[in-house]
Amino acid sequence: MSRRFVIEAVMVAIYGELLIPSAPVEYIVPYSTVMELYEFQNSQEPLMHDPADDLHVKHKINELITYLEEPLNRKKIERALSNPWSKSPSILFGDNIVWTIVNAVDNERFGDFLDPIETEIILTAEREQAPILSDQLELIRRIIEAEIPVQVFDIGDFDFAMEDNIFFNKLR
Template identity: 55%
Template sequence: MSRTFVIEAVMLAIHGQLLVPGRPVTYVIPYSSIQELYELRIIDEPIMATPEDDGYVKQRIGELLTFFEESFNKKKIEKALAMPWRKSPPLPIHENVTFLIVNAVDNEQYGERFDPIETELIMTSIKEQAALLTDQLELLERIVEAELPVEAFDVEDFEYAVDGDFLV
């Protein structure tokens, strides 16, 4: 059985281990986080602390964008963009990883506590009844403080999250 996680696209570029899980995983990705990849690709500022890591992540961002821009994948993504909260058909990466792109909408439900992409991640997690996966500890803390009905994991706990049998 596949485990489903809601995640930002950039997390997949930064954390390569997410693309080689020990069992099937489906990543639900808000489309706005894919748009963010385009912004990250063109900025001159480093994304990562070391030049080696920065080069690697920027290369991975380029590879992800190339994947999303492939004709067949692009058509699937465009289907999701036709309506709010619609999901794309599955975009398989390999036998253990599949992407679903969702046309998430920030409805400002969580006000000033969360930025628009964070709100989309939270709303998607709630709608999909899927765990949220992030490397932003402060986001995890704010989710707990706000007592949101979201199961969330730090990327460092990825293997635990994949192997665990949780409520979501």
């Protein structure tokens, strides 16, 4: 059985260990975070503190964009954009990784408490009944403080999350 996580596209570029999971995994990616890849690609602002790491991550972002723009993958993504909350057919990344792009729609449910992308991540996690995987400790803290009924893991706990047998449904 594949483990599922809601994640931002850039996290896969930053954290290489996400590309070599110990078991099959499905990353559910809100489309707005795919669009962020283009912003990061064109930005002069560093993503990482170390210049060598920054160069490496920007190279990985370019590779990810190139892969997602391949005709078959682009066609799959475009299918997801036909309606709000539509999902793409599976996009394969090697033997153990599948991406599903979701045309998430921010409904401002959390107001100023969360930004639109954070809102889409949480709403996607609720709809898909899948935990969130994030490196944003502030987001994790706000989810816990607001008692939002989603499961969330820090990326540093990725191996634990892959082994974890506590599923989203148990939170309800």
